[in-house]
Structure formats: structure tokens, C-alpha cells
Amino acid sequence: MNESSEFSLIQRYFSNFMVEREDVIVGVGDDCAVLQTPDNKLTAVSIDTLVQDVHFFADVDPYRLGVKALAVNLSDLAAMGAEPAWFTLALSLPDIQHEWLQAFSAGLADMARQHQIALVGGDTTRGPLTVTIQVHGHVAAGKFLRRNAAKAADLICVTGFLGDAAAGLQYKLGQLNEAVLSAADQQYLVQRLEMPTPRNHIGQQLVGKAHAAIDISDGLLADLQHILNASNKGACINLAALPLSDSLRKLPLPLANQLALTGGEDYELCFTASAENVDELSQQFPGMIHIIGEVNAETGIYYRDAQGNRQRFSAIKAGYDHFSS
Ligand SMILES: [Mg+2]
Structure with a gap:
């Protein structure tokens, strides 16, 4: 040219x-x-x-x-x-x-x-x-969000639904059992992959209320780990609280959970904040803020299983191994 x-x-x-x-x-x-x-x-x-x-x-x-x-x-x-x-x-x-x-x-x-x-x-x-x-x-000045200020006992929150984009990608690659997905589910998941909805209106309102924040581009666990590393903290995730869309719920639950935890490109926000501030934000953005766990003073990411027992992430799936170190 x-x-x-x-x-x-x-x-x-x-x-x-x-x-x-x-x-x-x-x-x-x-x-x-x-x-x-x-x-x-x-x-x-x-x-x-x-x-x-x-x-x-x-x-x-x-x-x-x-x-x-x-x-x-x-x-x-x-x-x-x-x-x-x-x-x-x-x-x-x-x-x-x-x-x-x-x-x-x-x-x-x-x-x-x-x-x-x-x-x-x-x-x-x-x-x-x-x-x-x-x-x-x-x-x-001084009023922006960083990854490095998560505090012990903060609640860990995410916006929107997780795992949809990764499911959309797997669908496009022919890796999903399409029989369980309606045409509308397929369209929805691919749309979430191809047209993410950045949460700027929420992000701007987190200033002064959230302690730490990141956007989820590489998958929840990977991006949460960035917050935890920068803040020198750990976390426990409540698997049952992961926000899954109706379309994603059509997939077997272990797969849906895995996509929500490790699938990339959701472009939702993950942040940590006091319970009081999370309450306020939930009222401000009805249905958009999901509490998925809490920050621990000791490092390491754990999850709570269906029986309420605390488990290390490496224990449930080989794919999570890099979180065991
Ligand atoms: Mg980012």
C-alpha cells in the first residue's frame, strides 16, 4: 500500500x-x-x-x-x-x-x-x-484499581457468567456434544466468544469499593492467581457458587465448572472487596455481581466441594496442576 x-x-x-x-x-x-x-x-x-x-x-x-x-x-x-x-x-x-x-x-x-x-x-x-x-x-490520582491490594477475608466476586466463551470455542472446534445444546444455546455461546461485553460501567463503580481487580482473559483461576500473587494472599472458591449461564448448564457439570474455572476470554471482572461493599455493589448492579469465594491470609487456591470440604485445586483435575505450586 x-x-x-x-x-x-x-x-x-x-x-x-x-x-x-x-x-x-x-x-x-x-x-x-x-x-x-x-x-x-x-x-x-x-x-x-x-x-x-x-x-x-x-x-x-x-x-x-x-x-x-x-x-x-x-x-x-x-x-x-x-x-x-x-x-x-x-x-x-x-x-x-x-x-x-x-x-x-x-x-x-x-x-x-x-x-x-x-x-x-x-x-x-x-x-x-x-x-x-x-x-x-x-x-x-490514587483512585484506580490494582491487583495487589486484596485483603484477607475479602469476598471474591465476578461479574456476569463464566465459561461461556470457552464453551463457544469448543463448540466451534467440534469438541462439544452438540446434541445437548439447542440452536439458541450454540448461538449464545459463540456470541459470547466473538462479542464479549466489557464491564466498564461496573469497573468504574468499583473504585473506592473493591480492594483488587482484574479482567478475566485467561480463565478465572489464572487471573485470580495474578491478584493473589500480587497481594501475597490465598483463596477458597465455592464451586457451587460459580455463575453458569443456562446454556452452559446444559453441559455436564464437571465440564461446565472446568470451563468456568479455566476457560479464557470471558472478559468479565474478578474483584475482591469487603462484604459491606459487595452488598452495596450487588444492589447497584442487580444480578451482575456473584460472590464465589473469599481471600485467605495463607497463600494457595482451594475450593469447597459439594460436601463443604476444603480441597486443593490440583486434586480435582490434572489441568489445574500449575496451581499446586
Ligand atoms: Mg487484563
Whole structure:
């Protein structure tokens, strides 16, 4: 692609859906964007790359890819309690397909409008299909969420349902017994994989109420472990309290639990907070906040089985072995 075609690509597909923000002094179209950080605010920054055949299938719906590429980045802002503000996009394309670009930018635009985040710059090159997005959000000094401040006796909570995206992936790979899933279940699970719903509205309200937070991209146990390591704490999970969607419950319970614990790409939030604050948050977000366990002073992740006995995670499934160390 020469410079003029690159320029026209960004102009043509990615500058018309601009979210208008007063803090964008210069947006797409010049050598740099010029941005105004509000007084007394700090900037939270995160970047994520999605690569074809690694993070998505070659035949993925381009609208959904646009949604997901921004959603996974917004989810990191949610985990810090940051208010979404700006993003930049680097797009590598094997060739220019106008229909594909139109659908992709429509997905991106819908997610951007929903979260009032403005595209402020972009770059396109020829190459294997790769989408890189960097997001910027506003936080107030000292008022953002970290992974390292979980306290003993905190409740461990998650938003939404867990395991759906992993089930959607297994379904797409032909690894699920499809007979137990209705067409609506199949659609729901694949939608949860392909169009995650970042929880920014909840993340921003966790500031000052949660002690530690993370978004669940690699699976609950792996991401909770990041909080516990950073906080030098342990946890006990109540398996019966894992929030499973009606569709996921159609699968055998051990599989549903395993997907909820270790499946990735849910893009829900996991946080720890005092019982009092969890109560308040549950009233603020009815049906969205699920208490799944509590933080322990001693390290190690345990679970409570159906009989109420405490077990080490490594004991129930070979796949959890890396949690035994
Ligand atoms: Mg993250």
C-alpha cells in the first residue's frame, strides 16, 4: 500500500464514526493526535493484538472482529476502573476488501459509541490479518484499581457468567456434544466468544469499593492467581457458587465448572472487596455481581466441594496442576 491509499483507507472507513470528545484537540488526519488530559487526571494505557489463526478464525464475521478487538482493550480499562477516552488502531491486511472493511469498522464503531471512546489515530499496512488497538482512559490520582491490594477475608466476586466463551470455542472446534445444546444455546455461546461485553460501567463503580481487580482473559483461576500473587494472599472458591449461564448448564457439570474455572476470554471482572461493599455493589448492579469465594491470609487456591470440604485445586483435575505450586 502506498501512503495515499493508506490515508484514504483510514479516512474512508475509520474517521466517519468518530465519537466527539472535547478532550480531542486534533484527531485522525494529522501526523499526531493532540489530546487534553483533564485536570487532576492520570492516563491509563493498554494495548492488545489479535492475530488471525491465533486469536480468531480466518472466517470470523468482520463486524464481530471489530467489536471484539475494541472490547478486549476496553476490558483492561474496566479492570483499572478507568474511564475510556481514546484509542488508536494498527491494522495489517492481506488485501483491501471494501465489504470486509466496512463491516469491521461498523463493529468497531458500535463498541466505540457505546463506551464513548474516540478513535484518534490509525495505521494500515499490508500483511497477515492483525488488529492492534491501544486504549487510553482517565483515572483520578490514587483512585484506580490494582491487583495487589486484596485483603484477607475479602469476598471474591465476578461479574456476569463464566465459561461461556470457552464453551463457544469448543463448540466451534467440534469438541462439544452438540446434541445437548439447542440452536439458541450454540448461538449464545459463540456470541459470547466473538462479542464479549466489557464491564466498564461496573469497573468504574468499583473504585473506592473493591480492594483488587482484574479482567478475566485467561480463565478465572489464572487471573485470580495474578491478584493473589500480587497481594501475597490465598483463596477458597465455592464451586457451587460459580455463575453458569443456562446454556452452559446444559453441559455436564464437571465440564461446565472446568470451563468456568479455566476457560479464557470471558472478559468479565474478578474483584475482591469487603462484604459491606459487595452488598452495596450487588444492589447497584442487580444480578451482575456473584460472590464465589473469599481471600485467605495463607497463600494457595482451594475450593469447597459439594460436601463443604476444603480441597486443593490440583486434586480435582490434572489441568489445574500449575496451581499446586
Ligand atoms: Mg487484563
